[in-house]
Amino acid sequence: MTRRRRVYEGKAKVLFEGPESGTLVQYFKDDATAFNGVKKATVTGKGVLNNRISEYLMVKLAEIGIHNHFIRRLNMREQLIKEVEIIPVEVIVRNIAAGSICTRLGIAEGTPLPRPIIEYCFKSDELNDPLVSEEHITAFGWANPLELDDIMSQSLRVNDFLLGLFAGIGIRLVDFKLEFGRYYETDEMQIILADEISPDNCRLWDAVTNKKLDKDRFRRDLGDVEDAYQEVARRLGIIPEGGPGDLQGTTAIQ
Numbered sequence: 001m002t003r004r005r006r007v008y009e010g011k012a013k014v015l016f017e018g019p020e021s022g023t024l025v026q027y028f029k030d031d032a033t034a035f036n037g038v039k040k041a042t043v044t045g046k047g048v049l050n051n052r053i054s055e056y057l058m059v060k061l062a063e064i065g066i067h068n069h070f071i072r073r074l075n076m077r078e079q080l081i082k083e084v085e086i087i088p089v090e091v092i093v094r095n096i097a098a099g100s101i102c103t104r105l106g107i108a109e110g111t112p113l114p115r116p117i118i119e120y121c122f123k124s125d126e127l128n129d130p131l132v133s134e135e136h137i138t139a140f141g142w143a144n145p146l147e148l149d150d151i152m153s154q155s156l157r158v159n160d161f162l163l164g165l166f167a168g169i170g171i172r173l174v175d176f177k178l179e180f181g182r183y184y185e186t187d188e189m190q191i192i193l194a195d196e197i198s199p200d201n202c203r204l205w206d207a208v209t210n211k212k213l214d215k216d217r218f219r220r221d222l223g224d225v226e227d228a229y230q231e232v233a234r235r236l237g238i239i240p241e242g243g244p245g246d247l248q249g250t251t252a253i254q
């Protein structure tokens with residue numbers, strides 16, 4: 001890990017130079033942060049779980065034609081990805097009111113939204129990822145109108161697919177955050193899904209009890225953060241009953 005060139009370090013992941021040009025290695029840390037880094041802790045095993053959960057979801061999305069940066073998982077904490085030029089916009093898709101939309105618009109948490117709502121935030125830690133409109137995105141050239149249309153339609157497809165996938169395992173997909181990037185292959189440019197999809201950037205509630213199975217357990221000091229992430233992985237069928245510790249055996253790693 002130390003011999004490779006570190007390309008970028010974020011709050012929960014590190015990107016290293018990949019083995020071939022145009023590739024990167026995405027390393028998942030156990031660090032958890034909230035409120036733009038004000039609250040910090042280590043959640044043992046989180047990186048391992050997010051690596052697996054994101055792999056699973058990206059592979060499923062690729063199967064339905066949502067192109068994304070995932071190439072293959074390398075080990076417990078790393079995956080090989082395509083290098084993209086990240087569009088500095090966080091795309092938030094909401095099905096049920098929770099988090100910032102509740103305080104901003106005075107809606108009770110848990111209220112189903114009339115239809116999926118997409119919001120955009122400008123990716124800037126210094127500015128606390130402010131909410132922006134399509135006008136800001138196109139006027140400041142973060143993405144052009146065609147790219148933004150593509151981002152919006154891909155995001156809604158991801159939402160439709162993930163809503164069904166999670167409903168099938170007794171989980172309500174409340175909201176989530178996506179990031180997209182420009183992928184250059186020969187002369188062609190394509191907007192593809194990047195980053196990760198995991199309980200770090202989704203709100204996932206048990207369909208029966210509404211128990212939170214996501215990062216809100218950390219943000220709101222609800223405890224059992226790792227157990228909740230494990231529960232998601234277990235329901236997706238990607239970790240054995242005993243939890244990720246069981247994955248250390250050579251047979252389980254594949």
Ligand code: UDP
Nearest residue numbers: 092098099100101175176177200201202203
């Ligand atoms: N989200 C994220 N990264 C961010 C902001 C939000 O992954 O920097 C996710 C968050 O986990 C939730 C959804 O986007 O699933 C909507 O978050 P919200 O705007 O409600 O912000 P929060 O309440 O998390 O501050």
